Amino acid sequence: MKIYGVAFLAACFLLGQLIGELLGLVFQFKGNIGGVGFGMLLLIVCGDAAKRRGWIGGESESGIHFWNAMYIPVVVAMASTQYVGATLSGGWLSLAVGVGGTLACFLLIPWMARLGGKRGSNKPESPEV
């Protein structure tokens, strides 16, 4: 049943958000700290374990894959609901900070990527090559 996979995904998502909320409480911060990230970690760890025990797989896993495939359409919908007008309303300062600050972070990527792992040695999903 596909819904089993969707329900499993929902459980990981909600549990992850709960951890994020609790972490927010610990740091006395109104909001969620990394709830989505914890949800992802839960799905990786529990999903792997559940698959090995045969609790989910095949049909029910396709419920998760459906949402995976909906990811790009959701992002397109998200892009089309951005407040694009705000990019112009803030004047020069917002343009300078928004563009410049982003470029500064982009420039750091190759440099930071050298930390803790050789670049290019871990291409995705190609263990045979």
Added chain:
Amino acid sequence: MNVFSDLLSRYDLVTAFLFVGLVMWSSSFLARSLFRSRIPGAAIAITMGLLLAGLGEKKGLADFPVLAGLSLLGGSMLRDFSIVSTAMGASMSQIRKSGAAGIASIFVGILTAFGFGAATAWWMGYTDLRSIATIGAGACTFIVGPVTGAALGAPAEMIALSIAIGVIKTVVVTVLTPLIARWIGLDNPHTAMVYGGLIGTTSGVAAGLAATDPKLVPYGALTATFYTGTACLLCPSLLYFLLTIFLS
């Protein structure tokens, strides 16, 4: 006509499915015919979405009643739900291997964005420390800006400014990532985790990676989702404190 538009706005989520499907279809057509598949269809679809958003106001296209469903389909709930779903099949050993670099890049990314924003604000003549900190926080993400501004009691126009900065960052990240991915070596999970941590804006990272290589989405999204929370903790506290030391 009225009957038709009433129908579309009554079933707004279903209308949004149809609309996004049409956008994706036309952009993959454009990708094949106009760009000969050199630019991925997803990148064109996302850029098209951003351009169309300019037709609306605060909520982009969702400001039109007929397309109001887009704000549910593209809202944070379904966005986060589908981001989590991408983790299925991601490699835990890879995440463990790149985890330290990913966490380090979150802190470096926050410090860089905040520092750049604060320095630019100061250089442009702002002297109020709360305003400077709010602008620096806006350079992190459009959520960190208002959270920091509210925590410090910054003026309302500074908070609006910080949101604008964060939105510009999202747009720049979305458009730029697929264009410069090869140049910054963004073709493997390790770099994707560092990228997510350094850039941090979940919507920008999500869109940028989707347009670059969907296989990298879980790795970049994982670190990016810790960025906003961490920045909301650091900006109004430690970083504001450092700012008062530096500028007084």
